[in-house]
Amino acid sequence: MAAAMAAAASTATGASVRLSGGRAARGSFTGSTAQVGSSGTSFRGTGVAAVSSNVSARKQQQQQQQARRRVVVSPRNVSDSPVVAEACLDPDASRSVLGIILGGGAGSRLYPLTKKRAKPAVPLGANYRLIDIPVSNCINSNINKIYVLTQFNSASLNRHLSRAYASNMGGYKNEGFVEVLAAQQSPENPNWFQGTADAVRQYLWLFEEAQVLEYVILAGDHLYRMDYQHFIQVHRETNADITVAALPMDEARATAFGLMKINDQGRIIEFAEKPSGDALRAMQVDTTVLGLDAKRAKEMPYIASMGIYVVSKEAMISLLRNDFPEANDFGSEVIPGATAMGMNVQAYLYDGYWEDIGTIEAFYNANLGITKKPVPDFSFYDRSAPIYTQARFLPPSKMLDADVTDSVIGEGCVIQNARIFHSVVGLRSWIAEGAVIEDALLMGADYYETDAQRNELLASGGIPMGIGKNSIVKRAIIDKNARIGENVKIVNKDDVQEAARETDGYFIKSGIVTIIKDAIIPHGTII
DSSP states (O other): OHHHHHHHHTTSOSOOOOEESSOOOTTOOBTTEEEOSSSSOEEOSOOOOOOOSOGGGHHHHHHHHHHHOEEEOOGGGOOSSOOOOOOOOSSOHHHHEEEEEEOOSOOGGGTTTTSSSOGGGSEETTTEETTHHHHHHHHHTTOOEEEEEEOSSOHHHHHHHHHHHOSOOSOTTSOOEEEEEEOOOOSSOOSOOOSHHHHHHHTHHHHTTSOOSEEEEEETTEEEOOOHHHHHHHHHHTTOSEEEEEEEEOHHHHTTSEEEEEOTTSBEEEEEESOOHHHHHTTOOOGGGGTOOHHHHHHOOEEEEEEEEEEEHHHHHHIIIIIOTTOOOIIIIIHHHHHHTTOOEEEEEOOSOEEEOOSHHHHHHHHHGGGOSSSOSSOSOOTTSOOOOOOOOOOOOEEESOEEESOEEOTTOEEESOEEESOEEOTTOEEOTTOEEESOEEOOOSSOOOHHHHHHHHHTTOOOSEEOTTOEEESEEEOTTOEEOTTOEESOTTOOSEEEEGGGTEEEETTEEEEOTTOEEOTTOBO
């Protein structure tokens, strides 16, 4: 964990002030000081000392000064997250909640990115991997006991988690961990994971040993930022057995999701999987019940399940062992079944950015969304809720006579006299002179090649790692360690929408060219 914290700590330098209460709101600072009055946010810092020779007036003066206290506030306190009240959990999440992250299936819709790795291990945003999102959300939510369940191509996922989060995440009384639980056969169950509920059931013997009140069930392939403590607080306040995170939807998007209907108490009473027509309109709900304002509620009259749940420990054990011992999936079997049984299944509204990274197109758009200006779809720069990852201790990126516009560049890159526009360039990327990168996602490399190795490869007719001289890459994904030769054009010149050319080193899905990991694209190739 120390390594992961170090990777995110560089975004929060400078002097600090401890806050007790809410986060400081934007616009509350004037110069280097802040006047704190009756705003409801209390600061502990270097207040002006109350000095008086009149002992009888000291108490009155101290009370007056408490309202006028001035502190130095660092820019470190500025946050991109909305200012919300802090959750108050008793017992707190670090002692009472277990995080369970589901690694997903084979990831066939993300192929070839999942050819050699599990879906949660797919690189994201130049420096990160998908699994860093739910793990960081847990850590930022004070949940430090985390299991990750997976069964497909888990080697790179295991390696990343062990390097990023291996050290102790808590004290000796409250030890934290991030551990991978791989699918396994046993005398009681010779099968691999058959679905989300089955995966949890197979390790239920381990989860029930944890001295916790709730389990938070998360997906390993979603992009969003959430404080789960508020999620858990609603679960406890409503005395729910299960609480489902819900996303408000308009009619245009609602047909692609599993929808839920709630009563005036926020309790889920009905489910419908991707309804349309009259069945869709029948699923309209009053989302002001969940806290949405009237205007937004009118625009977003549907709520869709995010596939994220808080489940009470006793309810989970009863549902998976006794009530639905053969059910494989939470979303389509266990939770609708629990609702039909009369269990208290509540909805929790999340009205923020959320993306299911399930397809090549969704993955491509989510990555390029972080280059959007003036405000990206998802920000990695929120100091109050950072995204952690493996600390690689790479040098700063070096750009020599390069033209870079509206792009994100990862660590340790070398870019020589190239033009990069609206792209994401992953760590250790090497881009040679004359190259043009436009609307593209480069994942970078797992290691460097020395100048001597590169020169030797070029002299022998080989192709060094990275993007070769005068090559053009547009609307494409270049997976790690790919070797793109000189004068190559990856532009989908025939506007092909779907093509599988694995032997040639690439696929085309939704018109996006994806170069396979470790692929070699010869000099002069045109795709």
